[in-house]
Amino acid sequence: MKKTAALFIVALFTAAAAFAQAPDRSKPPALGPAPSLKLADIQKLKLSNGLAVWIVEHHEVPLAQINMIIRSGSAADPIGKYGVGSLAAAMLDEGAGTRNSLELADALEFLGANLSTTSSFDYAAIRLSVPVSKLSDALPLMADVTMRPTFPAGDLDRLKKERLTALLQAKDNPAALIGMAFPRVVFGPTHRYGTSGNGLPPAIESFTVADLQSFYRAHYRPENATLLVVGDVTPATVMPMLEKQFGAWKVEGMAARVAEVPLAPQLKSRAVYIVDKAGSAQSQIRIGWVGVPRSTADYAALEVLNTILGGSFTSRLNQNLREQHGYSYGASSAFDMRLSAGPFLAAAGVQTDKTGPAVQEFFNELNGILKPIPADELQKAKNYVALGFPGEFETTGDLARKLEDLVVYNLPANTYSNFVDQVNKVTAADLQKLAAQYIQPDKMAVVIVGDRKVIEGDILKLNLGPINIIPIDDLFK
Amino acid sequence: MKRCLLISALVLAFSTMPGVHAQTLSVPFTSFKLPNGLNVILHRDTSVPVVSVNVWYHVGSGNERPGRTGFAHLFEHVMFEGSMHVPEGEFDNWLEAAGGNNNGSTTNDRTNYYEDLPANALELALFLESDRMGFLLDDKAPDKINGQRDVVKNEKRQSYDNQPYGSAFLELPTMLYPAGHPYSWSTIGSMEDLTAASFEDVARFFRTYYVPGNASLVIAGDIDIAATRKLVEKWFSDVPAGKPVPPINAPTAVLDGVKKKTITDRVQLPRLYLAWHTPALLKPGDAEMDIVSNLLTGGKNSRLYRRLVYEMQIAQDVNAVQQSQALDSNFLIIATARPGQTLDRIQGVIDEELDKLRAAPPDPREMQRALNQIEANFYRGMERVGGFGGKANQLNAYYKATGQPDYFQKDLDRYRALKPADIKAAVEKYLPKDRRVELSVVPGDKK
Numbered sequence: 001m002k003k004t005a006a007l008f009i010v011a012l013f014t015a016a017a018a019f020a021q022a023p024d025r026s027k028p029p030a031l032g033p034a035p036s037l038k039l040a041d042i043q044k045l046k047l048s049n050g051l052a053v054w055i056v057e058h059h060e061v062p063l064a065q066i067n068m069i070i071r072s073g074s075a076a077d078p079i080g081k082y083g084v085g086s087l088a089a090a091m092l093d094e095g096a097g098t099r100n101s102l103e104l105a106d107a108l109e110f111l112g113a114n115l116s117t118t119s120s121f122d123y124a125a126i127r128l129s130v131p132v133s134k135l136s137d138a139l140p141l142m143a144d145v146t147m148r149p150t151f152p153a154g155d156l157d158r159l160k161k162e163r164l165t166a167l168l169q170a171k172d173n174p175a176a177l178i179g180m181a182f183p184r185v186v187f188g189p190t191h192r193y194g195t196s197g198n199g200l201p202p203a204i205e206s207f208t209v210a211d212l213q214s215f216y217r218a219h220y221r222p223e224n225a226t227l228l229v230v231g232d233v234t235p236a237t238v239m240p241m242l243e244k245q246f247g248a249w250k251v252e253g254m255a256a257r258v259a260e261v262p263l264a265p266q267l268k269s270r271a272v273y274i275v276d277k278a279g280s281a282q283s284q285i286r287i288g289w290v291g292v293p294r295s296t297a298d299y300a301a302l303e304v305l306n307t308i309l310g311g312s313f314t315s316r317l318n319q320n321l322r323e324q325h326g327y328s329y330g331a332s333s334a335f336d337m338r339l340s341a342g343p344f345l346a347a348a349g350v351q352t353d354k355t356g357p358a359v360q361e362f363f364n365e366l367n368g369i370l371k372p373i374p375a376d377e378l379q380k381a382k383n384y385v386a387l388g389f390p391g392e393f394e395t396t397g398d399l400a401r402k403l404e405d406l407v408v409y410n411l412p413a414n415t416y417s418n419f420v421d422q423v424n425k426v427t428a429a430d431l432q433k434l435a436a437q438y439i440q441p442d443k444m445a446v447v448i449v450g451d452r453k454v455i456e457g458d459i460l461k462l463n464l465g466p467i468n469i470i471p472i473d474d475l476f477k
Numbered sequence: 478m479k480r481c482l483l484i485s486a487l488v489l490a491f492s493t494m495p496g497v498h499a500q501t502l503s504v505p506f507t508s509f510k511l512p513n514g515l516n517v518i519l520h521r522d523t524s525v526p527v528v529s530v531n532v533w534y535h536v537g538s539g540n541e542r543p544g545r546t547g548f549a550h551l552f553e554h555v556m557f558e559g560s561m562h563v564p565e566g567e568f569d570n571w572l573e574a575a576g577g578n579n580n581g582s583t584t585n586d587r588t589n590y591y592e593d594l595p596a597n598a599l600e601l602a603l604f605l606e607s608d609r610m611g612f613l614l615d616d617k618a619p620d621k622i623n624g625q626r627d628v629v630k631n632e633k634r635q636s637y638d639n640q641p642y643g644s645a646f647l648e649l650p651t652m653l654y655p656a657g658h659p660y661s662w663s664t665i666g667s668m669e670d671l672t673a674a675s676f677e678d679v680a681r682f683f684r685t686y687y688v689p690g691n692a693s694l695v696i697a698g699d700i701d702i703a704a705t706r707k708l709v710e711k712w713f714s715d716v717p718a719g720k721p722v723p724p725i726n727a728p729t730a731v732l733d734g735v736k737k738k739t740i741t742d743r744v745q746l747p748r749l750y751l752a753w754h755t756p757a758l759l760k761p762g763d764a765e766m767d768i769v770s771n772l773l774t775g776g777k778n779s780r781l782y783r784r785l786v787y788e789m790q791i792a793q794d795v796n797a798v799q800q801s802q803a804l805d806s807n808f809l810i811i812a813t814a815r816p817g818q819t820l821d822r823i824q825g826v827i828d829e830e831l832d833k834l835r836a837a838p839p840d841p842r843e844m845q846r847a848l849n850q851i852e853a854n855f856y857r858g859m860e861r862v863g864g865f866g867g868k869a870n871q872l873n874a875y876y877k878a879t880g881q882p883d884y885f886q887k888d889l890d891r892y893r894a895l896k897p898a899d900i901k902a903a904v905e906k907y908l909p910k911d912r913r914v915e916l917s918v919v920p921g922d923k924k
Contacts, residue, residue, distance in 0.1 A: 023715070025612075029600040032597045034576065035526035036526075061857075109778070110846045112850050112852055131853055165816065169745055169813075173640070282634045314573050325627075326631065329635045351631055380570060387595050390527060391593060393525060394860065
């Protein structure tokens with residue numbers, strides 16, 4: 001609508017509308033049937049070298065999102081080199097082709113493009129967001145970053161110092177400390193999931209250009225990659241550009257065989273771990289153990305179970321710790337699903353003087369979820385998960401992330417079209433069975449970063465099991 | 478996290494809007510006012526079967542009175558606890574059962590609320606928003622404020638007290654503004670004032686500020702315009718009109734010298750904050766300062782990042798931001814020292830780079846690079862309808878600031894009109910070395 005027309009309507013409506021009759025507020029209005037999402041087709045194509053290309057057309061805003069997925073993340077780090085995959089990914093845009101770090105950044109920014117290079121435990125990604133009018137200018141830069149990184153020694157030294165300084169700063173921050181302490185307790189210092197993707201100081205200090213090149217050569221290969229394209233493009237317009245930039249990508253030798261991440265041994269008995277941070281205004285609490293991999297057949301049901309326990313605002317943990325007791329600004333729980341089983345955790349920051357009572361309330365809810373779930377609570381959670389699902393497909397970035405999961409976890413093509421049905425089929429009996437299997441409060445680790453002298457006495461009274469004290473510096477070794 | 482406060486200056490680098498060279502950007506809308514004064518803006522976007530209901534009340538912490546700092550934000554929390562026809566807890570229960578999400582936030586200038594939900598559930602959100610706009614106070618209200626007082630105190634503990642450098646954002650307002658100025662306290666407020674807030678305060682605040690004439694409702698997404706207008710009339714027409722809201726009377730805040738202060742915190746590394754008064758949101762000079770922030774710290778080639786972090790490596794991070802506000806904006810430069818480095822040395826380099834911009838305009842390519850990034854970010858802001866960063870919220874933001882919801886193109890044009898010489902002039906005028914706040918946070922005990 002044009003501006004003039006809109007102004008006309010303003011005048012018209014101001015004059016009308018005086019027929020107010022009070023609506024019936026005695027109950028919420030009845031709602032019509034929920035809309036279903038029509039998922040756009042995924043067009044699965046290949047370049048001449050075999051590189052897989054998936055395209056989803058999304059003609060709303062003149063933007064394109066191009067994500068190169070490398071199916072090797074931090075989980076592929078060799079023992080003793082934890083952090084090398086993450087650093088290799090971070091170094092990709094610090095020099096590539098004929099450009100140094102600053103020249104690359106200048107060229108991309110001049111196009112209004114955002115290019116990021118990152119990795120998680122499960123995969124690495126080079127993600128480009130660019131106005132479609134600049135796509136053909138930006139793709140050669142993305143191709144350099146993907147296929148021709150130069151790993152300059154000076155830039156490696158700079159990034160190492162940045163990461164070491166960030167770890168020094170983590171000592172200030174209880175939220176950062178709990179993020180290091182909890183996985184280390186649950187998975188141990190040797191399992192890859194026990195250490196953050198970036199790794200710890202001794203390994204970071206040791207990394208050389210040769211370490212990065214060796215990781216890069218083993219994993220950044222067309223047969224280990226998929227190119228995802230979402231946005232205001234068509235295969236006819238974009239495939240020739242992709243062929244020109246990526247069609248000649250060939251790598252000599254065999255791809256590295258990446259061993260699967262071993263399933264971590266499950267915890268056997270409950271214990272408490274306190275990281276002493278004197279003077280903390282709040283205690284950071286994480287309670288959990290080894291959870292499930294993304295490949296689980298129970299994915300949809302576990303989403304519903306977690307929504308009830310701690311996955312939404314009205315979940316039991318948040319209602320209890322925030323709304324009922326006011327101990328916290330918010331409490332939550334999550335199954336962190338990866339290629340292998342990641343952690344299950346229940347989490348909150350709680351005011352220091354209420355740490356003991358708050359931990360007790362956590363256990364009340366973790367035990368409570370083992371009992372049959374009332375029908376209306378189950379229905380609310382199923383609706384929340386199923387009816388909210390279409391909203392996860394709104395932007396080019398949203399759509400590309402959904403495609404990434406299909407690629408990385410090798411999920412069936414009908415994963416998203418079946419999801420709502422799977423959620424709707426979940427029963428209370430299913431959840432009781434799953435809760436008994438995946439949530440066993442008497443075997444979980446209770447990890448707390450807080451002021452030991454204030455909280456330890458109250459924790460002791462709860463009789464949760466042995467209390468271990470972890471010095472902060474031990475988390476960084 | 479739900480019901481958050483926009484605490485940091487860094488979240489609002491620029492409001493992100495659309496932009497294309499050849500075409501004119503527009504977000505088509507229909508607008509009308511109800512007889513009780515409520516302004517309504519409707520925008521249709523059918524890309525996903527989702528609708529966003531977004532309400533702005535033109536009241537923020539700037540409207541608070543001394544002794545009740547933090548009250549606007551505490552009140553925001555109470556708004557989720559039910560109203561006359563919505564029992565406590567059901568606001569969230571009913572929305573989640575319909576597949577919806579919701580949140581609210583408070584700044585100096587305004588308080589906003591949204592519900593993002595499947596298109597079939599629009600009427601539920603209108604019922605809930607109209608009920609709390611018209612009929613918030615019931616006999617449970619005194620208990621609700623007690624409950625949310627504890628939650629908000631824990632929000633302060635989590636976001637400020639237990640956060641490294643968190644106290645800096647409590648200090649800066651008191652250094653920038655004279656006592657009594659509406660921006661001279663933080664939005665989160667003080668623990669003492671939160672304790673003192675009473676039910677009478679809630680009732681007075683509701684009657685004074687939460688009136689339809691002081692609010693604006695945007696409905697954006699997969700809607701039928703005519704049917705939606707009827708639903709709005711059905712649910713909001715019986716909301717009682719209130720009295721006109723008293724305007725804020727604030728003297729222009731000026732610094733007449735350097736205000737310097739050092740505070741301690743339990744941190745490993747010192748951090749420097751430089752702050753200036755700059756032109757208000759959308760006023761002449763505001764866009765210039767957005768460009769200056771990009772030239773200083775937007776990307777590896779930006780002047781301060783390149784020197785401090787990339788080349789000299791004496792800082793771990795550096796960020797510059799124009800924090801645009803209705804009465805008066807703040808320009809902030811924040812840098813953290815690397816181990817062994819001093820804030821004096823970092824401040825020296827910052828001043829050298831500001832001197833260079835005072836002496837000579839940026840080169841045309843550098844300027845164009847900043848404009849291209851801003852323009853692309855306008856597009857990215859067009860993709861989402863709901864949430865704090867979507868089109869619905871931006872329509873309300875432009876309406877409050879200009880009276881024109883579809884201000885997207887005019888906003889972008891502000892940046893396009895600028896020349897390198899304008900940037901040089903703005904740095905000279907608005908970032909003087911001898912009139913600013915210099916706050917250092919150094920390792921020690923938390924104060």
